[in-house]
Amino acid sequence: MGTGSWDYWAEIGQGFMEAALLLVTGDPETWAVIRQSLLISVTATLASMAVGVPLGVWLASAKFRGRGVLLAICNTGFGLPPVVVGLILSILLLRHGPLGALNLRFTPSAMMIGQFILSLPIIIGLTVVALQQLNPKLRLQMMALGASRGQTLWLLCREIRLPLLVAYMAGFGAVVSEVGASQMLGGNLPGTTRVLTTAIVMETGMGHYDRAMAYGIVLLLLVGLVVGLLTWAQQSDGHR
Amino acid sequence: MFRFARSPVVAALVALTGLAPAAIAQPVNPQEIVILTTTTTQDSGILRILTDAFAKRSGLTVKAIVAGSGDILKQGARGEGDVLLTHSPDAEKGWMAEGNGTSRRLVMYHDFVIIGPEADPAKIRGLKASDALRRIAEAKAPFVSRGDQSGTHVRELAMWKRAGIEPKGQSWYRETGQGQGLTMDVASQFQGYAFTDRGTYLVHAKRIGLPILVENDSALYNIYHVMPVNPAKFPKVNASAGNAFADWVVSPEGQNLIAEFGKAQYGRSLFVPAAGMSEQELLVN
Amino acid sequence: MNEALLQASGISVYRNGRLTLQPTDFAVRAGEVVGIYGPNGAGKSTLLQALAGFLPLSSGTITLRGQVLGRDLTPFSYHRRIAAMFQEPLLLRGTVAYNVALGLALRRIGKADRKARVQAVLEQLKIDHLADRPIGMISGGEAQRTSLARALVLDPEVLFLDEPFAALDQPTRRRLVREFAELLRGRRMATVFVSHDFAEAAALCSRCAILDAGAILQDEPPTRVLERPGTSRVAEIIGIEA
Numbered sequence: 021m022g023t024g025s026w027d028y029w030a031e032i033g034q035g036f037m038e039a040a041l042l043l044v045t046g047d048p049e050t051w052a053v054i055r056q057s058l059l060i061s062v063t064a065t066l067a068s069m070a071v072g073v074p075l076g077v078w079l080a081s082a083k084f085r086g087r088g089v090l091l092a093i094c095n096t097g098f099g100l101p102p103v104v105v106g107l108i109l110s111i112l113l114l115r116h117g118p119l120g121a122l123n124l125r126f127t128p129s130a131m132m133i134g135q136f137i138l139s140l141p142i143i144i145g146l147t148v149v150a151l152q153q154l155n156p157k158l159r160l161q162m163m164a165l166g167a168s169r170g171q172t173l174w175l176l177c178r179e180i181r182l183p184l185l186v187a188y189m190a191g192f193g194a195v196v197s198e199v200g201a202s203q204m205l206g207g208n209l210p211g212t213t214r215v216l217t218t219a220i221v222m223e224t225g226m227g228h229y230d231r232a233m234a235y236g237i238v239l240l241l242l243v244g245l246v247v248g249l250l251t252w253a254q255q256s257d258g259h260r
Numbered sequence: 261m262f263r264f265a266r267s268p269v270v271a272a273l274v275a276l277t278g279l280a281p282a283a284i285a286q287p288v289n290p291q292e293i294v295i296l297t298t299t300t301t302q303d304s305g306i307l308r309i310l311t312d313a314f315a316k317r318s319g320l321t322v323k324a325i326v327a328g329s330g331d332i333l334k335q336g337a338r339g340e341g342d343v344l345l346t347h348s349p350d351a352e353k354g355w356m357a358e359g360n361g362t363s364r365r366l367v368m369y370h371d372f373v374i375i376g377p378e379a380d381p382a383k384i385r386g387l388k389a390s391d392a393l394r395r396i397a398e399a400k401a402p403f404v405s406r407g408d409q410s411g412t413h414v415r416e417l418a419m420w421k422r423a424g425i426e427p428k429g430q431s432w433y434r435e436t437g438q439g440q441g442l443t444m445d446v447a448s449q450f451q452g453y454a455f456t457d458r459g460t461y462l463v464h465a466k467r468i469g470l471p472i473l474v475e476n477d478s479a480l481y482n483i484y485h486v487m488p489v490n491p492a493k494f495p496k497v498n499a500s501a502g503n504a505f506a507d508w509v510v511s512p513e514g515q516n517l518i519a520e521f522g523k524a525q526y527g528r529s530l531f532v533p534a535a536g537m538s539e540q541e542l543l544v545n
Numbered sequence: 546m547n548e549a550l551l552q553a554s555g556i557s558v559y560r561n562g563r564l565t566l567q568p569t570d571f572a573v574r575a576g577e578v579v580g581i582y583g584p585n586g587a588g589k590s591t592l593l594q595a596l597a598g599f600l601p602l603s604s605g606t607i608t609l610r611g612q613v614l615g616r617d618l619t620p621f622s623y624h625r626r627i628a629a630m631f632q633e634p635l636l637l638r639g640t641v642a643y644n645v646a647l648g649l650a651l652r653r654i655g656k657a658d659r660k661a662r663v664q665a666v667l668e669q670l671k672i673d674h675l676a677d678r679p680i681g682m683i684s685g686g687e688a689q690r691t692s693l694a695r696a697l698v699l700d701p702e703v704l705f706l707d708e709p710f711a712a713l714d715q716p717t718r719r720r721l722v723r724e725f726a727e728l729l730r731g732r733r734m735a736t737v738f739v740s741h742d743f744a745e746a747a748a749l750c751s752r753c754a755i756l757d758a759g760a761i762l763q764d765e766p767p768t769r770v771l772e773r774p775g776t777s778r779v780a781e782i783i784g785i786e787a
Contacts (some may be wrong), residue, residue, distance in 0.1 A: 114338065114340055115288060115339065115340055115494075115496040116338065116339055116340070116494065116495075116496055120288065120496060121288065123288040123289050123292075125340075126294070126323050126325065155633060155635060157631055157633065157635055158635050160594075160599060160629075160631075161629070161631060161635040163599065163624055164597065164599070164624065164627070164628060164629035164696075164705070165624075165628065165629075165647060165648040165651060165695065165696075165699070166621075166624050166625040166628075166648055166651050166652060166699070167651050168621060168651075171651055175637060178637070178638070179637055179638060207323060207324075207325045207326075208326070209323055209324070210308075222302065222326075224441065225299065225302070225303050225439045225440070225441050225442075226302065226303050226305060226441070226463065227303075227441055227460075227463040227464045227467070
């Protein structure tokens, strides 16, 4: 088995073109990966918002003993290593483990749960910060206008809608580019739990640079989109 | 609590539950099969071929979980898979001895090779593996190992042992702790020697630029066995699916698929189907 | 006929380890504007917030038209019958009209009805030309008019105002006080007005409670208080020689 000379630029260049081709021609396998990535991460982060924002609103105004501790835990969540979450969750989900009967191991649902856990502290933390920028009397004024609890929650969220968008983007950005927990919980199974990050690792190992680059391009585009939206949101927040 | 455990009543109960499992073995989802296999199998590309074909043939949902050999055997030893496809014969024998599997059948083999720089400073071209490794050690030529407890790494260490060398800690011996592709990349970077399986090598050959210097030594054969996980020990195993896969992969249909793999792209089979043969037969040849 | 619309009996507030409001009686009748005046830290805002049902009481009751808050009336229903305005406008992102209509929208008043009522009150407060202006583009005085309009449009039974003009410059404040006095004339609601400017209180209120260290020292029409301050402390607070 001899080795032909390997022209670096030619090979990489070709890989790049093949990547573009895969994306443009709608190669089913490539698009399945993209679809699953979006499906899993968007669902997880939306759920995280639904739970995290009300919790953040409550935490920002509640006055109880353990509040500081709870806030500290949320902030720790910012630095929570994804692989640790993945490890703990996958151990719980083992067949012979406590949650084995749920048969969640290597399913998109397991990944969604993991990503939900990872993004929740980020969203709670950023919601609290956003609310603390508001005038503390605002909640009082809402009450004074006859707003119910639910209406107050809605109005406050509306006031901080741009910071909430930022929180969502932060949460989404974190989970869509995560690979450790995703591999452990999902197993990188084609069509279901193979997402952009796990696919890149696998394709690189297999020497399929065209595929790996295609996924890399998409991931970069997604991240770019996120950053773009974040920037726009921060800029428009300047003008009330 | 432990005193209680030694009581004869408890012992009897434990014994009884030991007998019962076969009757109560219930896979969580009988339509799914979890195949545990190694990164080498995936990296060479044959895994996808086998799983797609088996999924079609059986109608089961195939979940092929890939990790290093050591990890795979451990997962199997916890009953977290239904069947194993691995290539670490010594570790496998130990695994079977623990009662983790119901059978162990030879499926196929491929071989390992030693690659290195064209210039070959240690002059190992054409030698037998043991001699080649000895020369490398004497010449203190750079050698890059996977160092990740994978099947390949375990075999590499066994070869060093055979040659009577302890490479760990030596200045010329580097470990990446990573997969085959990356390890060969590093070897290429240092223009050093490396130990790899032929299949993965062929996939990355052009990029690596290091020719095969040592091959066709029976000591370098990498033999794959298939082992269904034991439902008596692990009640949640999908035993029928595990057995179905094992039977299929050694059947003429499975064996043909293995033989065809790689022929189109590389001009020769990457794996040699060898169901029905025994390890001894292979190693003698 | 002239019984109290809002009656507080023996209310006190315990906050941060001290009694910020001593057990106090306070009453407001329909059409009356009652002022609360006192030095900084006297507990004016505490009294107002307690009366408005924003603070838990450590004693006493509040009664609105004979219904006891907490017993016959839930805090939520109580808050639907009053309105409040504070020193800062506390407006939400959006237009002036959106903000003024807010209370009505919360009460699920229909769009057409809302529009009419909002238009009327905007005209009264002379900001109808600002209806579609985003709140980031209006002046401080205009913002406070918006906040006032927001409260008035609800036609509350009791209106609470906590130093509403304090953050405005002198000329704006004078103008607003004058207009506000006009607006209040002829309305049937009870108004509680906290101020740190006695002249302002005197101009608007038919009665003024002098508050010091959580206790009401005198509660009479402002002219009476000026003529006959009850104690030297009262005189000191309102700034005259006893």
